[in-house]
């Protein structure tokens with residue numbers, strides 16, 4: 467089942483004999499989905515060499531030729547006029563072998579958002595998924611193979627921190643694009659700096675959502691739910707600090723709690739389900755720990771925050787929890803300062819625009835932000851003043867692939883998606899052309 471575009475050591479990865487099991491069981495009850503052995507130095511080196519060999523052929527192909535196997539955006543340079551009819555032009559050239567390292571929360575998208583622009587620009591990619599989610603990158607490799615991507619150009623290596631380190635330190639790697647936590651991002655940047663490799667860092671967040679009293683309240687409530695409970699709250703750009711203008715706080719809380727309590731939690735394969743299980747037992751315990759800590763620090767749990775045992779016997783033992791709304795929060799609380807990465811919304815009152823912007827920006831993160839208001843001038847003024855890579859106006863968590871995405875401050879740098887991504891997977895060559903005689907000083 468594994469195509470040649472996927473570089474895999476024979477014992478690195480194999481699916482367990484589980485096809486009869488429902489995915490909900492596999493996901494929720496801790497059964498083994500697959501066995502894999504982390505790639506060591508020899509396997510990583512083999513993958514990078516194989517990617518490099520494919521890159522040497524792929525880079526020579528014109529954009530139109532590459533477009534036959536992968537949809538290629540317009541990759542173009544500039545023409546610059548110089549005195550005497552001379553001119554210069556720029557070419558966008560590939561970087562070489564790029565490494566992608568992914569987090570577990572959006573495993574297929576992360577692998578696609580990194581590899582598609584990398585390949586479109588003429589690079590090869592060696593991708594390492596999170597050990598929590600090893601399968602979907604392999605499926606992506608199969609899709610690439612079916613589309614006609616040359617063997618070796620997109621390789622998947624399995625493993626955790628040690629394999630990631632080997633990839634970042636490999637001398638033949640030109641760039642590392644990393645998605646994950648801030649502490650790991652710092653290590654990746656440090657290792658890449660030693661080899662003067664380019665880096666894109668897509669890191670964590672603790673994004674603010676500002677709800678003004680002149681908002682359309684139903685939309686603001688729906689936006690707050692989208693900002694906090696999408697995929698169990700395991701989303702980097704979630705707006706988990708919900709600042710609500712004091713005058714509308716009672717109505718907001720009433721509506722948000724009513725809707726939160728009604729969220730159907732259970733089997734993710736059923737149409738009616740809106741929230742599934744968290745990724746793992748330790749992660750569930752960590753998220754529940756944040757709720758306990760919030761209570762100790764004075765927050766009031768308006769709903770949820772406890773484990774759920776679904777009635778379906780197939781889901782027993784799954785890592786489910788009830789989505790949680792926390793009131794009485796203050797900016798200095800742990801639940802307001804730290805990324806929880808689970809279904810926990812912290813609600814905070816504010817009085818003025820100036821005050822809330824200052825509080826929203828008082829964080830080392832800067833991934834996303836949001837504002838609900840009917841005042842068009844206020845909306846754009848707030849968007850300008852919030853220190854974040856994205857600001858959603860009157861909605862939240864809208865990320866089409868044609869729109870750039872990335873962080874400010876410690877949430878990272880570089881951008882994924884949109885036309886701008888081309889700049890992060892190519893380098894500019896300047897060619898200067900003399901049309902007259904050489905005017906030598908010597």
Ligand SMILES: NC(=O)c1ccc[n+]([C@@H]2O[C@H](COP(=O)([O-])OP(=O)(O)OC[C@H]3O[C@@H](n4cnc5c(N)ncnc54)[C@H](O)[C@@H]3O)[C@@H](O)[C@H]2O)c1
Pocket residue numbers: 567568569570571572594595596597625626627628629630631634645646647648650651653654667668669670671701702703805807833873877878
């Ligand atoms: N900004 C974004 O686009 C974005 C998207 C998704 C997730 N995230 C962030 O990811 C985090 C959750 O994901 P996670 O728990 O998988 O993050 P993580 O930092 O623990 O791991 C991310 C990846 O790095 C690898 N890794 C770990 N140590 C490494 C090392 N020393 N060298 C190289 N690679 C190493 C892991 O195996 C994994 O593949 C959250 O903070 C979330 O906000 C950010």
Ligand SMILES: O=CCc1c[nH]c2ccc(O)cc12
Pocket residue numbers: 571572576579645668700701702703865871882883
């Ligand atoms: O967890 C983060 C989810 C996310 C949503 N949109 C985008 C776009 C690009 C990314 O790297 C991550 C995300």
